[in-house]
Amino acid sequence: MTTQEILQYVKEHPSGKVKLVFADIDGILRGKYISTEKFLSVAENGMGFCEVIFGWDAGDEVYDNTTFTGWHNGYPDAPARIDLGTFRKIPWENDTPCFLGEIMTKDGDPSPVCPRQLLKKVLNDANTAGYTPFFAQEFEWFNFAETPQSAQDKKFVGLTPLTPGMFGYSILRSSLKNDFFNDLFDLLKKFGVPLEGIHTETGPGTYEAAITYSGILEAADRAILFKTAVKEIAYRHSIMATFMAKINENLPGCGGHVHQSLWDSGAKKNLFHDEQDGGKMSGLMKSYIAGQLYCLPQILPMFAPTINSYKRLVEGAWAPTTLTWGIDNRTVALRVLSGSSKACRLETRVMGADVNPYLAMAACLGAGLYGIQQNMQLTQLPVKGNGYKDTSNGVLPGTLHDATQKMKASAVAKEIFGETFVEHFTQTREWEWRQHLKAVTDWEYKRYFEII
Template identity: 60%
Template sequence: MNQQEILKLIEGHPHHKLKVAVTDIDGVLRGKFMHKDKFLSAVKSGFGFCDVVFGWDMNDALYEDMAIEATGWHSGFPDAEARLDVSTFRQVPWENHVPFVLGDFSKHDGEDFPACPRSLLKKIIAKAEGMGFQPLFSQEFEWFNFAENNSILEERGFTNPKPYTPGMFGYSLLRASENSDYFHDLFDLLTEFGVPLEGLHTETGPGVFEAAIQYSDILEAADRAVLFKTGVKEIAYKHGIMASFMAKQTADLPGCSGHVHQSLWDADKKRNLFFDSAHQDQISEVMRQYIAGQLFCLPYILPMLAPTVNSYKRLVEGAWAPTTLTWGVDNRTVALRALPLGEKSSRIETRVVGSDVNPYLAMAACLASGIYGIEKRLKLDTQQTVGNGYKDLQNGVLPSNLLEATDYMKSSDVANELFGEAFVDHFTKTRIWEWKEYSKHVSDWEIKRYFEII
């Protein structure tokens, strides 16, 4: 449907209200119900949304030091101008098909609001399109499911949650059949919600699932990924389940990925520019430059791919997540997995990304760093890794924690060039805040280790 058809549908919709939402810096949806008359007016002129959504963290604690000048006690937390994107229209099938529309922020003069993740991605897309590229992306997620009630689990301090299914049973048709109501609802309701899945299966680990979302234009892919995470949680609640997208639930099990698949096509989307039958491994020069760009930029953009303290507990050797700055063909131990699978399917999988990521920022980071390599005509001098990527140190290793990664990004001219100084300043301050909040906390490990013996 075009915009006029969507607006006409909304105008005549039996619901008199809609859900509208934006994402904060952590990728958490922040929204409200809006009367459809207000919505139809807001489509034309925008509407005010309190800019505190960029002045507090995921637990609504106010940041100490923010770069976005309008956000803070000093300004009284005014409204920022939000714009609704009618093309994101969906209906929520598990809520009686109430209409749903995503939006993003812009300044009153029409410029992008520097802290808005979706606006940042749109800015990177515009640059790619200006270079003659049409990016097609998709994301896949692993996540844990628990047979828990959020109120009861919170009372227990989120300790010892009960897995939805027992045992280590990846790709299990038995477990999928045992829990077929939930499985079918995930696949069918998400598709009806405009988030079509390519595949859904159990992953190794108790109660772990994995889903791959169908590929699309990059902005639609990011919208789908954001809506997938909240959609899964809402569908899970209907089944008495809590879904968790933490990157690392426990030291005893692998972490949860959010791998981003990406390719560049020509302006008409008829030719995959990552494929070249005449080149070695059918990897085109464009794809080689794109890989070189990501490898070069990864240390300076890592917080956008691994945004929490917990993210780095996943990026450890032997846990199906990369630790080195490496690439290889169909190699699951490297940071960048090249998949030269023919004219239609040739792509790159960035395996650093965890399930706890903000999809808008992850895809912006992947695309910006990739086209940086093309723009700078970087040579892929690093040899591809054959075998164990954990042992291939030829190009160095990834930063090992959120503070180290944020320091790299904060002092990087590369990050400023890719995303702009205002975004980098704001985003890195939010990551430093996250690290400080973590550092204040006394963990169970510390108590067990030091309480008596020390």
Template identity: 60%
Template sequence: MNQQQILDQLKQNGNTHIKFAFADIDGILRGKVIHLKKFEAGLSQGYGFCDVVFGWDSQDQGYDNTSFTGWHTGYPDKPCRIDLSTFRTIPWQNDMPFFLADFSGEGNENVPCPRTLLKKIAAECEAMGFHPEFAQEFEWFNFSETSRSLEQKKFTNIEPLTQGMYGYSILRPSQQNSYYYDLVNLLTQFDIPIEGLHTETGPGVYEAAIIHDHVLAAADKAALLKNSVKEIASMYGIMASFMAKWSEKLPGCSGHIHQSLWSADKATNLFYDEADELNMSELMKHYVAGQLYCLPHLIPMYAPTVNSYKRLVEGAWAPTTITWGVDNRTTSLRVLNHAPEYTRLETRIPGADSNPYLALAASLASGLYGIKHKLPLALPPVSGNGYTHKSNGNIPGNLYEAAMTMKNSAIAKELFGSAFTEHFTNTRIWEWRQFSQHVTDWELKRYFEII
């Protein structure tokens, strides 16, 4: 639909307001509801939005270590632009018209907007003659809690929606039948088509896979899925959490990325080669080699929180080494190669807490780096336990180490520019500082009496 068709439809439907949102540096959707007249006027001029949304953290605390915006700039407005191609209606909110937005275009050259960054990487890919096809899948835990109950309980004795370890259960979803099928049906109506939804191992945990799409549309759907699941869950008195690791006693929550490059007409999967022993084309081998080479420089874009690294431990269904393998779930990169239409790479480092725009941008940019430089896939595939293959390096053990590596990385600056790399890594260092200043329950229990 073009601009006029959308406006005509909104007016014919009697819509007086629309909702729009964009993702901040943490992947959290920020936005507002505006009148149809303001929506129409802003289509040509943009919508002024306070740039504090890229100058504060997930708790709305302003960064003191970034230069993009702050008290020193007065937190001015930046022109936010709605992408009309993202038009959909929200079925659980009386079909409210909804759009995604970003901070692309003139005047926004230095705005650290995640969606704008991914658009730039996608354009580079298409200029090379490739169509990038992506999908991100998520695991998350569901709890019989609300934000009020958690605050009253001080985040202790949190009650999962169901009990016990019961992966791929038919029984557990039937016990929450209305919620389970509302997830499938409402998300699909909201143009987030669900390929599969099932329980994972753990009390109250679900996993959803989204049908693959162009990389930008895939990131849009991933970002919307996380927010939409929370909204739908809240209608049932349920809280959905996409934390990477909410309990050290349970598996973490992943946000794996599936990706392939196709011909510009989308007719041929360029990753597949029937003549190759592993059915991998030279293009795919360069792509995998690029990801392996760039991984140490980009980890915070896959694992952006302090909590992310609690998931990346041995024996917890998450990788710890810079490795690849064919259909191997213990490596960082998993190649799936059983048929031309399904041959793809799965990047397994991202957790459910990742910002989809940044995680997909990191995957695509690093794969393209391997193609541009024709990097050979010299590292052999791992067959067996990838946790024991440490010769090519390990994933950093905490956010500070990963952020400092990326901050000082020439590779990161080449892929994403110095301004974005500086701003993003400083926000991760800020996140580490907030954690480091906090006294945890673990410290109290360990040191209060005995030390």
């Protein structure tokens, strides 16, 4: 639709309102409904949005350690703009118009801590170098036959899975709650988040969906909208969906793998593919992979942002622990799929479903571009067996604290993403670690209450 057609749709929509959403640092969509009249003014002149979305955590507790915003500056409104190109109709809200926005500085420049703006910065670096990135994300998540109230009443213990048993790739289980299953596929497509496929994953009430690939900014928009849309569609079926990386020590974790490739500026040639190479991989792709392997330990919080993320990154749980790559190998950090010129791509398997898609994709692309810019050579051999056992190139940091300290001290992270972003983001992850240290868990009660 043209800009004029979009504005006309908004004017004529009978609800008289528009939904605006912004991504915070954790990848949670924050927003509001505004009147049609207000939106038409905002679309032309911009708006303000409270800076607290970068000053508090997932539980709305304000950080006490950040310099970008806080009590010291009074949490002012930050300038914001609406991207009309993100227009969507929400099919489960009577096709109410919806738009994504992004935060600016008072000088009208992109905010250095706005996740969507960070991705656009790295995308510009790629475009300037003559590359067009195509990306897609896939998610695994658990579904429960609960409501927010019932889950609270149970204190999130003993929740009822949507379906019992493991049943990965089950045609049988996908028919058990078929109305929800079909709603996800059909409503997401109408919402502008088309899926390549959806299936049950191993685990009680677990689904996996692969979002159709696109240009990287659209791919990240689709991914962040996907997570909230799934939760909202689930509500309509008295279901709760969770994208936690690990919900139970005895069950597999939930991945949020990112697929990626670089094409030429005309988007006509996949620059990752080389038919003459034994692995069908171009030198550019090999440098891109080398860059990610080099940067991974220094930017891991962008892939694994929560305390819970690191419960997933354990041996034998379908998530990587080592700095490895391989061809069609699901035990490594970087899985190469190089079969054809059209589909040749890299799958980064480190990130869980709890990730902020903007930050994860910015990290993938930024690290890959760094490898290309530095002409890094992929000297590390591909893993042909169990990637968990190959520690020759190192292992991933094992906790959010360790990963955050590496990123905080990384000159490479600051070079790729900017000092202001790295400072603010690592401060928020240090806060997250501190909150975890204060909590007394069920595990501690079971282990120490009687015997100590």
